[in-house]
Amino acid sequence: MSDKKIKNIFIQGPVPPSFIAESIGKHSSRTSIGAHQIFLGQVRGDEVSGKVVTAIEYTAFEDLALEKMHVIREDLFGKYPLTCMHIYHSLGLVKTGELCLFVFTSSAHREAATQACAEVVERIKGELPIWGKELFDDSTHQWKENK
Known part of the structure; x- marks a missing residue:
């Protein structure tokens, strides 16, 4: 692992x-940047077996x-x-x-920012030990499957 400091991504x-x-x-003064790509993850009010999701409780x-x-x-x-x-x-x-994930990549050109943003989102979902418990309108809950 490199000597760079591990950044805290959690809020x-x-x-x-x-x-x-x-x-x-804050990035407007960084004039070497020509492109930003942003991904925002938002909690959906899905209906599951007749119940509606009202919130997700995230743990990691x-x-x-x-x-x-x-x-x-x-790697990226x-x-x-x-x-x-x-992130x-x-x-x-x-x-x-409400928003639960904010990914913001910047580069001189759009292709790198776009590809890196998409890849980091997929890798977060697939590789990080983060779990969400869906809370329903009837006061029940279940662990969410990452999709």
Whole structure:
């Protein structure tokens, strides 16, 4: 593993829209950037067996998730000419309609930012030990399957 510091990707509760706007605004002085790609994950109010999802409660094996995310991050910086990459994933309760994942990649050109963003989202979903418990309108719950 590299000597670079492992970044914490976790925030408690939903990702506030104002935080996203501030993150975008902070990059306006970085004039070598020509493209940003953003992915926002939002909790859906799915209907499952006649019950409606009202929220998801996220938990994670945080230390392992952060180590794995560090490896993914290093891999993507080696694969794509990125200027920067920011990732924020919710822990705790996130209600339907609220944001639970914010991925923000930047590069000189759109292709690298777009491809890296798509790949990091898929790898987060497939490789990180993060789980969501769907909470339903009838006060029951079940563990969510990552799709």
